[in-house]
Amino acid sequence: MAQKKQAKQVIEDLGKDIVSQIKAMKNPSIIVPIRALSNINYNEKSKTLELGDKTGNRMFFNVAHTKRFLQTVEVASASLNLINENKNASLRDVFYQVKRTIPGTHTNIVDDQTESDAAIEDLELITGQSREELHINANKNGSVAGNVVIEDRGDTIDWSKLGSGGWSIPSNVELITFKKVTAKYILYMEKAAVWERLHEDKFWDKQNCIIISSQGQTTRGIRRLLQRLYEEFNLPIYVLTDLDSWGHYIYSVIKFGSINLAHISGKMAIPSVRYLGIHTKDIEKYGLEKHLIKFKETDIARLKQISEYDWFKNNKAWQQEFAALKKLGAKAEIQALSSRGISFISEKYLPEKIKNKDFLE
Amino acid sequence: MAQKKQAKQVIEDLGKDIVSQIKAMKNPSIIVPIRALSNINYNEKSKTLELGDKTGNRMFFNVAHTKRFLQTVEVASASLNLINENKNASLRDVFYQVKRTIPGTHTNIVDDQTESDAAIEDLELITGQSREELHINANKNGSVAGNVVIEDRGDTIDWSKLGSGGWSIPSNVELITFKKVTAKYILYMEKAAVWERLHEDKFWDKQNCIIISSQGQTTRGIRRLLQRLYEEFNLPIYVLTDLDSWGHYIYSVIKFGSINLAHISGKMAIPSVRYLGIHTKDIEKYGLEKHLIKFKETDIARLKQISEYDWFKNNKAWQQEFAALKKLGAKAEIQALSSRGISFISEKYLPEKIKNKDFLE
Numbered sequence: 001m002a003q004k005k006q007a008k009q010v011i012e013d014l015g016k017d018i019v020s021q022i023k024a025m026k027n028p029s030i031i032v033p034i035r036a037l038s039n040i041n042y043n044e045k046s047k048t049l050e051l052g053d054k055t056g057n058r059m060f061f062n063v064a065h066t067k068r069f070l071q072t073v074e075v076a077s078a079s080l081n082l083i084n085e086n087k088n089a090s091l092r093d094v095f096y097q098v099k100r101t102i103p104g105t106h107t108n109i110v111d112d113q114t115e116s117d118a119a120i121e122d123l124e125l126i127t128g129q130s131r132e133e134l135h136i137n138a139n140k141n142g143s144v145a146g147n148v149v150i151e152d153r154g155d156t157i158d159w160s161k162l163g164s165g166g167w168s169i170p171s172n173v174e175l176i177t178f179k180k181v182t183a184k185y186i187l188y189m190e191k192a193a194v195w196e197r198l199h200e201d202k203f204w205d206k207q208n209c210i211i212i213s214s215q216g217q218t219t220r221g222i223r224r225l226l227q228r229l230y231e232e233f234n235l236p237i238y239v240l241t242d243l244d245s246w247g248h249y250i251y252s253v254i255k256f257g258s259i260n261l262a263h264i265s266g267k268m269a270i271p272s273v274r275y276l277g278i279h280t281k282d283i284e285k286y287g288l289e290k291h292l293i294k295f296k297e298t299d300i301a302r303l304k305q306i307s308e309y310d311w312f313k314n315n316k317a318w319q320q321e322f323a324a325l326k327k328l329g330a331k332a333e334i335q336a337l338s339s340r341g342i343s344f345i346s347e348k349y350l351p352e353k354i355k356n357k358d359f360l361e
Numbered sequence: 362m363a364q365k366k367q368a369k370q371v372i373e374d375l376g377k378d379i380v381s382q383i384k385a386m387k388n389p390s391i392i393v394p395i396r397a398l399s400n401i402n403y404n405e406k407s408k409t410l411e412l413g414d415k416t417g418n419r420m421f422f423n424v425a426h427t428k429r430f431l432q433t434v435e436v437a438s439a440s441l442n443l444i445n446e447n448k449n450a451s452l453r454d455v456f457y458q459v460k461r462t463i464p465g466t467h468t469n470i471v472d473d474q475t476e477s478d479a480a481i482e483d484l485e486l487i488t489g490q491s492r493e494e495l496h497i498n499a500n501k502n503g504s505v506a507g508n509v510v511i512e513d514r515g516d517t518i519d520w521s522k523l524g525s526g527g528w529s530i531p532s533n534v535e536l537i538t539f540k541k542v543t544a545k546y547i548l549y550m551e552k553a554a555v556w557e558r559l560h561e562d563k564f565w566d567k568q569n570c571i572i573i574s575s576q577g578q579t580t581r582g583i584r585r586l587l588q589r590l591y592e593e594f595n596l597p598i599y600v601l602t603d604l605d606s607w608g609h610y611i612y613s614v615i616k617f618g619s620i621n622l623a624h625i626s627g628k629m630a631i632p633s634v635r636y637l638g639i640h641t642k643d644i645e646k647y648g649l650e651k652h653l654i655k656f657k658e659t660d661i662a663r664l665k666q667i668s669e670y671d672w673f674k675n676n677k678a679w680q681q682e683f684a685a686l687k688k689l690g691a692k693a694e695i696q697a698l699s700s701r702g703i704s705f706i707s708e709k710y711l712p713e714k715i716k717n718k719d720f721l722e
Binding site: 043080082085086087088090092093094095096097099100101137139140141142143144150151152153155156157162163164165166168169170171175176183190192193195196197200201215217290333335337338339341342361 | 378440443446448450451453454455456457458460461462498500501502503504505507511512513514515516517518522523524525526527528529530531532533536537553554556557558561576651652694696697698699700703704
């Protein structure tokens with residue numbers, strides 16, 4: 001509830017400030033931190049991506065600013081309505097809510113969702129509130145199972161008693177209360193099929209852990225869920241992805257924050273995350289040589305790009321891994337482990353990795 | 362359990378048959394129904410796509426057949442192992458399980474997942490068992506909420522008591538038992554964000570229905586879930602998609618079966634499904650004119666293609682809708698309704714549609 005009042009308060013203050021500027025016959029303006037790569041720094045100490053302190057002044061009476069100014073005010077108004085009605089909307093919903101023609105003109109406030117999305121990101125920066133706190137959510141995705149009991153919208157939900165499906169992770173996990181967490185760590189994987197394999201093998205039960213998967217991209221709902229479990233219960237988090245640059249980037253986003261969202265990295269990054277696999281040395285160790293997928297040009301380019309990121313540049317272990325991957329010249333999927341037997345992953349690979357603390361970080 | 366024995370029995374019979382052919386010094390062969398558009402018919406009576414009766418004889422001693430023969434036997438063996446171990450695998454897992462070099466050669470049994478996928482589809486045809494019954498699953502996707510209690514893997518799960526997330530739908534729903542179904546109908550939508558909107562508005566509670574969403578494609582798990590609820594409880598199913606040819610095809614696949622999977626349409630099609638919206642006439646009725654997205658070339662081509670499908674060709678209502686869409690020359694998204702207010706969809710649009718039986722079928 002404190003959270004709700006805060007976002008409401010900040011938006012109302014923003015509105016009042018603009019009104020008072022108008023009453024004072026000033027050119028209404030909003031100070032907006034600059035959201036560009038040139039203003040993003042990697043903080044060696046906190047190990048997260050951070051926005052620098054460069055700001056811009058967005059003015060109403062400035063042909064280059066007028067539309068962005070208006071868009072910002074419009075999404076602020078849409079967000080305030082959502083907060084007041086105690087409802088949550090998707091980015092697409094907000095686009096349709098602010099998309100209308102300015103009376104007496106042929107100009108739309110927004111023509112494309114990229115414009116309202118950018119305005120929402122600006123609003124996050126201006127207000128210091130995350131999109132979730134502004135009651136605007138991204139898509140939902142992912143499943144979870146494990147020894148955890150939560151409370152959500154008045155329901156008590158036991159993640160260990162949800163059959164083969166598990167709990168479907170919502171886009172917004174801010175209002176969930178954790179009632180009982182007996183699991184000892186979290187295993188996050190990029191593939192739903194791997195999750196189903198581990199779930200069928202009762203991996204989370206045998207290992208007393210939590211298994212979480214998305215399908216492809218890690219949504220903000222999942223990232224916040226991981227982070228809350230880490231911050232509130234100090235649970236170690238292990239990430240399991242394919243051996244390729246996309247897998248490495250999934251790990252990077254969870255651990256350090258994403259480039260696009262550097263302005264809220266403090267809310268989203270989880271510095272203690274560890275990369276469990278697939279590692280290049282696993283290929284020989286677990287006999288996966290026949291299941292490599294040769295690099296294409298894009299794989300080589302992406303590997304170079306990732307290895308040069310500030311947050312990997314001075315990390316010896318990762319630089320060795322990148323070099324080994326370059327030398328290997330090929331990718332490998334998690335599911336290549338199935339060639340060793342359908343439950344090889346849950347009975348041998350993962351328990352061995354976790355027992356031997358065989359991870360990169 | 363009966364189901365399990367059946368698949369096991371059929372595969373073992375297939376193996377025994379091949380062995381007896383070998384012992385009789387015959388050229389081992391398997392009869393496989395032909396899976397091509399030329400052998401797919403639309404059954405006007407059952408209103409589903411069906412495979413015709415053309416078959417081919419796949420022979421071991423025939424250079425054009427040898428590899429396919431071997432692949433079929435290999436996936437049959439992988440499936441039998443899964444059934445015996447009582448485990449389920451993904452298509453990708455099975456690919457890795459059968460992917461190996463034939464001893465004494467440089468030839469792999471499969472090089473690419475498309476080969477093992479095709480062999481699995483053949484096996485479905487040969488055995489008359491669905492992929493799920495062969496213990497091979499597609500990806501999991503989607504969420505469900507509503508007044509339903511199920512039993513699954515020993516857990517009792519109440520779909521009305523799962524907070525903001527809902528139950529995560531597994532890839533395989535064959536072994537779920539429905540303990541209590543008080544909901545009166547099912548609303549299936551293509552977008553997870555719309556599902557979250559309706560869930561937050563307690564739509565399923567107020568309307569006593571079940572809400573199900575995927576994100577994009579309707580997985581086989583979702584299709585079988587819809588079908589089981591229809592067949593076992595006679596629940597009407599309404600489909601809600603964007604107004605475009607992709608939305609229409611989502612409806613078409615659920616109702617009539619898909620072209621790729623015509624061989625198991627009987628197991629997957631649900632002839633009673635109704636298309637609730639978005640309809641072309643909704644644009645004017647609900648004031649969505651400003652939120653249309655103009656057609657591109659691909660939209661026009663896809664519309665023509667769909668309108669010519671056998672199963673739409675003689676359907677007057679749908680031909681009118683296709684003509685109206687062509688005339689409109691634009692698409693509209695479900696979320697365009699948000700322009701009328703964030704809960705317009707759950708408070709006005711859907712209740713009105715359902716009350717007035719305003720659907721296409």
